[in-house]
Every structure is written in structure tokens, then in C-alpha cells.
Amino acid sequence: MLKSPAKLLQLLVTLLACAFLFVPTVQSVLAGVTANYFRGLSSGLTLKWIGEVWTLYSASIFLSIWIALACLVVTLIIGVPAAYALARNPGRLSRVLEEFISLPLAVPGLALALALLQLYGGYTEFRTSWAFILVGHVLYTLPFMLRAVLAVLAAIDLKTLEEGAASLGAGPARRFVDVVVPNALPGILAGALTVVTLSIGEFNLTWMLQTPFTKTLPVGLADSYASMRLEIASAYTLVFFVMIVPLLVAMQWATARAQRILQ
Amino acid sequence: MTLTLRSIAKTFAGGTRALLPTDLQIEQGEIVSLLGPSGCGKTTLLRIIAGLETPDPGATVRFDGEDVTALPVEKRQVGMVFQSYALFPNMSVRKNIGYGLKMQNLPKAEIAARVEEVIALCRLEPYADRPVTALSGGQRQRVALARAVAPRPRLLLLDEPLSALDAALRGQLRDELALLLRSFGITAIFVTHDQDEAMAIADRVAVMSHGRVVQIGTPEALYRNPATAFVARFVGAAMPLGGRIEDDRLHLPGGALPLASATVGHQAFVRAEDVRLDPDGALAARVETVTFLGTHYRVALSGATEQPLFALHSGLSAPAPGDSVRLSIAPGAILTLPTEDRIA
Numbered sequence: 001m002l003k004s005p006a007k008l009l010q011l012l013v014t015l016l017a018c019a020f021l022f023v024p025t026v027q028s029v030l031a032g033v034t035a036n037y038f039r040g041l042s043s044g045l046t047l048k049w050i051g052e053v054w055t056l057y058s059a060s061i062f063l064s065i066w067i068a069l070a071c072l073v074v075t076l077i078i079g080v081p082a083a084y085a086l087a088r089n090p091g092r093l094s095r096v097l098e099e100f101i102s103l104p105l106a107v108p109g110l111a112l113a114l115a116l117l118q119l120y121g122g123y124t125e126f127r128t129s130w131a132f133i134l135v136g137h138v139l140y141t142l143p144f145m146l147r148a149v150l151a152v153l154a155a156i157d158l159k160t161l162e163e164g165a166a167s168l169g170a171g172p173a174r175r176f177v178d179v180v181v182p183n184a185l186p187g188i189l190a191g192a193l194t195v196v197t198l199s200i201g202e203f204n205l206t207w208m209l210q211t212p213f214t215k216t217l218p219v220g221l222a223d224s225y226a227s228m229r230l231e232i233a234s235a236y237t238l239v240f241f242v243m244i245v246p247l248l249v250a251m252q253w254a255t256a257r258a259q260r261i262l263q
Numbered sequence: 264m265t266l267t268l269r270s271i272a273k274t275f276a277g278g279t280r281a282l283l284p285t286d287l288q289i290e291q292g293e294i295v296s297l298l299g300p301s302g303c304g305k306t307t308l309l310r311i312i313a314g315l316e317t318p319d320p321g322a323t324v325r326f327d328g329e330d331v332t333a334l335p336v337e338k339r340q341v342g343m344v345f346q347s348y349a350l351f352p353n354m355s356v357r358k359n360i361g362y363g364l365k366m367q368n369l370p371k372a373e374i375a376a377r378v379e380e381v382i383a384l385c386r387l388e389p390y391a392d393r394p395v396t397a398l399s400g401g402q403r404q405r406v407a408l409a410r411a412v413a414p415r416p417r418l419l420l421l422d423e424p425l426s427a428l429d430a431a432l433r434g435q436l437r438d439e440l441a442l443l444l445r446s447f448g449i450t451a452i453f454v455t456h457d458q459d460e461a462m463a464i465a466d467r468v469a470v471m472s473h474g475r476v477v478q479i480g481t482p483e484a485l486y487r488n489p490a491t492a493f494v495a496r497f498v499g500a501a502m503p504l505g506g507r508i509e510d511d512r513l514h515l516p517g518g519a520l521p522l523a524s525a526t527v528g529h530q531a532f533v534r535a536e537d538v539r540l541d542p543d544g545a546l547a548a549r550v551e552t553v554t555f556l557g558t559h560y561r562v563a564l565s566g567a568t569e570q571p572l573f574a575l576h577s578g579l580s581a582p583a584p585g586d587s588v589r590l591s592i593a594p595g596a597i598l599t600l601p602t603e604d605r606i607a
């Protein structure tokens with residue numbers, strides 16, 4: 001396999017790049033379970049810091065999970081029918097609409113947050129509730145759901161499939177449930193995992209929108225880095241990884257699966 | 264079911280006149296084929312009958328006298344076999360076939376029994392539990408047919424159901440489909456651009472050209488008495504003879520032929536099987552090529568007519584290219600028809 005020096009060099013570069021990413025991560029994770037970071041690993045391993053993180057930030061963890069799930073529900077309810085409508089009515093107007101919905105991808109999260117603050121900042125009740133964060137997350141993640149579903153729907157002959165169902169006596173609602181949703185499922189799954197992952201990891205926008213009552217997981221992370229001792233911050237990183245990595249892996253898998261349908 | 268169409272026309276948004284006002288009556292249990300070249304409006308007419316396309320104002324579609332023009336497809340009880348089959352990829356063969364019955368809210372046991380019945384009829388037993396994505400083209404075609412007939416529709420509509428298959432399979436399935444449709448005893452409309460398919464399957468054939476039905480009749484009637492040059496060319500590949508009609512005779516470069524009847528301004532046509540190699544024939548010709556086709560030879564001839572002429576010659580031997588031969592065409596075999604610009 002490693003016949004030529006060129007191949008060897010390639011491998012070396014790849015390994016170096018991996019190390020560049022992994023070493024700090026591993027170090028940080030280790031710091032989270034080390035009794036005293038400044039004395040090194042010889043001070044012993046402990047779960048104490050993770051316990052501390054839990055008592056300090058469990059509310060943030062639950063809030064993040066809650067917002068991610070709520071965000072998923074909202075993007076499903078809006079995104080799937082919207083993707084369906086766009087797929088069934090291809091044309092200039094649909095393309096313009098799609099671009100419009102995708103706009104939050106191009107606008108920096110901070111700008112989006114600022115716009116939301118300007119618009120809703122006066123409504124204190126709303127401003128200080130988790131729903132405010134949710135609105136930001138929905139704006140940011142909706143294009144991902146929409147595009148994932150639209151890509152799968154555009155790849156199948158949806159019109160004829162629906163006509164087939166209609167000729168067999170299925171009205172519009174039955175066709176949506178029996179034909180559209182099941183055939184869009186790989187796209188919906190890929191979109192859903194993307195939405196949850198993005199929502200849990202979202203920082204820019206949330207950091208601007210948050211109040212002391214609405215601190216999410218990544219915002220808490222920044223908070224702990226700024227104000228807690230290093231071991232706690234590292235333990236927090238570890239907790240964050242444990243939550244986000246399985247989601248990332250699942251997202252990769254679902255996206256690959258949806259891709260296969262598109263070919 | 265009796266189907267009655269009155270003034271069915273369709274102008275698409277871009278201004279394409281896909282269908283000019285068309286009247287058609289199809290009787291209970293009849294199998295009618297819509298035959299015509301690609302783009303002549305066959306699919307459009309079929310989709311209007313199904314309720315998948317809205318005709319221009321003023322049209323009426325009647326099922327057994329009942330006006331269904333405004334009824335959406337899901338209320339019309341028509342079975343449809345699409346050119347691409349449109350099987351549901353998320354369902355097994357059995358689920359596909361049972362879908363229409365499920366929409367009728369029948370009891371589960373009855374659905375199961377009727378699905379089995381149709382599966383047996385279409386010889387789909389070995390594949391019943393497969394996903395439809397794991398079937399061959401021919402199998403998919405049968406599932407599409409089974410799915411369309413399972414709910415016992417009032418009318419079965421088939422849009423080029425064999426065109427997605429390769430040639431060998433197409434021939435075999437054509438005869439199979441003809442038998443199956445007869446065994447269902449259903450009123451059916453079958454769209455095709457293939458003359459052989461239309462003749463093999465249909466009781467009556469409606470020949471379409473440029474958005475209108477030019478002639479409708481039994482396969483024999485169309486073949487023997489085509490109403491226009493287009494029908495003669497499309498059904499049975501009649502060849503134009505050219506020449507000049509004068510004094511009840513057709514004057515050609517290779518000689519003159521007597522005509523049974525003649526109308527000035529009409530064109531003369533003949534089919535290859537009616538052109539005979541005959542030492543006493545009135546036409547002189549030269550053999551260009553000879554193709555052996557098993558049961559007969561196909562001989563290309565020049566000199567007799569302005570355009571190349573073909574003869575189907577049966578016998579143990581054929582003339583060789585370059586030979587001078589004489590041809591005869593029986594007066595009754597010459598079709599004199601209005602020219603194409605007259606029908607347009």
C-alpha cells in the first residue's frame with residue numbers, strides 16, 4: 001500500500017492534521033477528569049468536576065435539549081410542508097422563496113440576533129422566555145430542514161406518484177401521509193438530525209439572545225470558560241462532546257443515506 | 264361503462280393546442296386504443312378522461328351518462344396505468360395492489376382476499392412480498408396493472424404501458440396484456456404509438472394526429488379502408504405511389520395501372536404485400552436490394568415509381584439486385600386518398 005514516498009507523505013500529513021485537532025481535544029477532556037490539572041495526571045482521576053458541572057449547569061443542559069426538540073418540531077411542521085409545496089410547484093417564484101428561506105444561512109448569527117432584538121426586544125415577557133431563543137434557532141435551522149427534504153423530493157417523480165395515489169381514490173391529505181412523507185423520510189431524517197445538532201451547538205446567535213434565565217449548553221460553556229476553574233470548564237467540554245458527538249455521527253449516517261437515494 | 268366525450272379540447276398555459284375539440288363514444292366492455300405518433304395528444308386526452316387534466320371550457324366527460332367533468336380524479340373510480348408505472352417505492356407489491364381497496368375503507372379480510380385474487384390473476388405470487396424496487400420491468404408492469412384493476416374501477420386507462428420494456432419482452436407482454444384485459448371484462452382505453460400493439464389489444468382503434476382523432480374503427484376497417492393518407496401510412500405502412508391519375512388509370516414512370524375508382528386530386532398508396540413480382544405485370548422496375556426475412560423477402564425496387572417501392576415476395580427464391588422485373592398491383596389494392604394537407 002505504501003509503495004511510493006508520495007503516499008507516505010500524504011499519510012503523514014493526514015495524521016498530523018488529525019493530531020492537530022485531536023491533541024488539544026484529548027488534553028481538554030483529560031483535564032476535566034484530572035483531580036488537579038496543575039499537578040498533572042499524577043494527582044489522580046476524578047468525576048468530581050463533572051458532578052460540579054451538573055450542579056451548576058444541568059438547567060442549561062436540559063434547556064438546550066428542550067429547545068432542540070422544540071426547534072425540531074417547529075422545523076418539521078413548517079419545513080416538510082414548505083418543501084413539499086416548493087417541490088410540487090417548481091418555478092421562478094419557488095426558487096425565490098427557497099433563497100429567501102435560506103437567507104439566514106448567509107447572514108451572520110450576530111446580525112440575525114440583533115434584528116430579532118430590535119424587533120422583539122420591547123416585549124419583555126417574550127424576550128426573557130426560552131421561546132425567544134427558539135425563534136432564533138428556528139430561523140437558523142429551517143433552511144437545513146427545508147433543503148434536506150426538498151433534495152429528496154426533487155429526486156423522485158412526486159407528481160406522478162401522487163397522481164397514482166389519487167387515481168386509486170386518495171384525497172390530498174391521504175396522499176401527503178401515505179406517499180409524500182414516507183418517500184421523503186430519508187431527507188426528513190437527515191434534516192432532523194442536522195437541526196438538532198445545530199440547535200444544541202448554536203452559540204453566536206444564542207449568546208446574543210440569551211438572558212440569565214435562558215442560558216443554553218454552548219453559552220454555559222463560554223460562561224464556564226470565562227469564570228470557572230479550568231477543570232470545571234474542561235469537564236463541561238467533556239459533557240458537551242458526549243452529547244454532540246453521537247448526534248454528529250448519526251447526522252453523517254443519515255445524510256449519507258439520503259444521498260444514496262439522490263443517485 | 265359507457266364513456267361519452269363531447270368537445271374535449273385542451274390548450275396548455277404556454278398556448279400549445281394539445282387537443283382540438285374531440286368527440287368519442289366508448290361502449291361498455293370495449294377496449295379502445297388511442298394510436299398516434301408522439302406529441303399528437305394521446306396522453307392529454309387520457310389524462311382528461313382520468314380527471315388529471317382540466318379540459319378547455321365547453322367540454323363534457325360522461326360516465327354512463329353522468330357528467331363527471333368537474334369531478335377530481337380520486338372520485339372518478341378510474342384505474343390508471345402510468346407510462347412510468349408510478350408504483351409506490353415505500354410499499355411492497357401486496358401493499359401497492361391493496362392501496363386502492365384500502366382507500367375504499369373495505370374490511371381488512373376482504374381487502375386481503377381481493378388482493379390475493381388479483382395477485383393470482385396477474386401471476387405475481389412469487390413477488391407478492393417483495394418491495395417494488397426489487398422487481399424487473401415486466402414484473403413492475405404487471406404490478407401496475409394489478410394495482411389499477413384491484414379496486415374494480417369503472418374504466419381502465421393505460422398510457423403506453425409497454426413502452427418502458429425492451430423489444431423482446433414487449434412482444435410477449437403485449438399478447439399477455441390483451442388476454443388479461445379481456446379476462447377482466449373491463450372498459451379500457453389503451454394509449455400507444457405502436458400500430459402492432461394497438462391492433463393486438465384493441466377492439467377499436469382511434470388514430471390521432473395533431474390533436475385530433477382522424478379515424479376510429481376496428482383494426483380491419485382501418486387497414487382496409489383508411490380515411491386519409493395519414494392513417495394509411497401509420498396503420499400498415501402504406502407507400503405513396505406518386506404519379507398522375509387520369510382516365511381511371513394511374514400513370515407512373517414504370518407504366519400505367521388501372522384503378523378501381525379514382526378521384527381527381529387524391530393520392531395513390533399501396534402496401535408492400537400488395538406489390539407482386541409478376542412477369543405479365545404492367546410496371547417495369549429494377550431490383551435494388553433484397554432482404555431475407557424468413558417467411559418472405561423484402562425487395563426494394565426503383566424505376567416503377569418516383570420514390571423507392573417495396574414488395575414483400577414469398578417464394579423459395581428471389582430476384583437478385585440489378586435484375587429487371589415486372590410488377591403488378593391489383594386495382595382493388597390501390598388506395599386513393601385525400602392528400603395530407605387536406606386533413607390538416
Ligand SMILES: Nc1ncnc2c1ncn2[C@@H]1O[C@H](COP(=O)(O)OP(=O)(O)O)[C@@H](O)[C@H]1O
Binds near residue numbers: 276277279281
Ligand atoms: N403540461 C404541459 N404543458 C404544456 N404543453 C404540454 C403539456 N403536456 C403536453 N404538452 C404538449 O401537448 C402536446 C401533446 O402532448 P401529449 O398529449 O403528451 O402527446 P402524446 O402522449 O401523444 O405523445 C405536445 O405538443 C406536448 O408538448
Ligand SMILES: [Mg+2]
Binds near residue numbers: 306307
Ligand atoms: Mg404520451
